[in-house]
Amino acid sequence: MSATAFRRTRQYQQPYFDVGQYKFQIKGASLNGAGDPAINMQVVESFDGRRVGVYYYRNFHLTAATTPKSRALWERKLDMLLGALGIRDLSDLGELVGRTVLVEFTKSGLEPLPNFLPPDKAVPLFTNELQAA
Numbered sequence: 001m002s003a004t005a006f007r008r009t010r011q012y013q014q015p016y017f018d019v020g021q022y023k024f025q026i027k028g029a030s031l032n033g034a035g036d037p038a039i040n041m042q043v044v045e046s047f048d049g050r051r052v053g054v055y056y057y058r059n060f061h062l063t064a065a066t067t068p069k070s071r072a073l074w075e076r077k078l079d080m081l082l083g084a085l086g087i088r089d090l091s092d093l094g095e096l097v098g099r100t101v102l103v104e105f106t107k108s109g110l111e112p113l114p115n116f117l118p119p120d121k122a123v124p125l126f127t128n129e130l131q132a133a
Contacts, residue, residue, distance in 0.1 A: 015054045018108045020047035021123055024056065025100050029093035034064040037078065037093055044100065047123065056103075058114060077114065084116040 024041035032038040038059045043051045060078045065071035082090055084101050102122050105112040 014057065014110045015051065016108070016110055017051065017056070017105050017112050018048070019105055021102060021104045021117070022046045022051065023100060023122075024103055026096045026098065027055070029096040031093070032059050034061070036060055036062045036064055036074075039081075039096060041101070041103075056114075077116070080114075080116040084118050086118075 022043050023045035025044050026039050026041050028040040030038055036059055038057065040055060040057050043054045043056070046052060061074045062071060062078070065074055081096075081101065082088075085096070085099050087095065090096075102117040102119060104115045104117055104121075106115060107113070
């Protein structure tokens with residue numbers, strides 16, 4: 001068996017997120033290769049002070065969904081995002097850029113599914129009280 005030269009430099013890897021709430025600023029919004037909306041967000045605040053500055057990329061697989069159940073999930077997630085931002089009708093993905101949104105992860109992992117929450121659902125960040133205790 002002869003060796004075949006091959007080289008790969010590892011590219012971006014989605015960071016690990018713990019269960020909890022994170023405040024993100026949307027840095028970019030576009031259509032991905034399948035024509036689905038996608039957003040790139042950066043953590044500006046978190047429940048434990050970690051992950052600040054880290055990016056989180058999320059595709060909303062509307063056309064790339066392989067089952068009706070999967071498509072319904074991604075439609076709900078996109079509707080959650082728009083609802084959390086107070087957007088009723090979205091006609092330009094650029095409207096999302098620069099906006100801040102609260103995200104709750106109910107499961108930890110490399111690519112946990114986000115739950116987009118309106119600002120009034122935020123749990124107070126207790127970092128000062130914890131440090132004082």
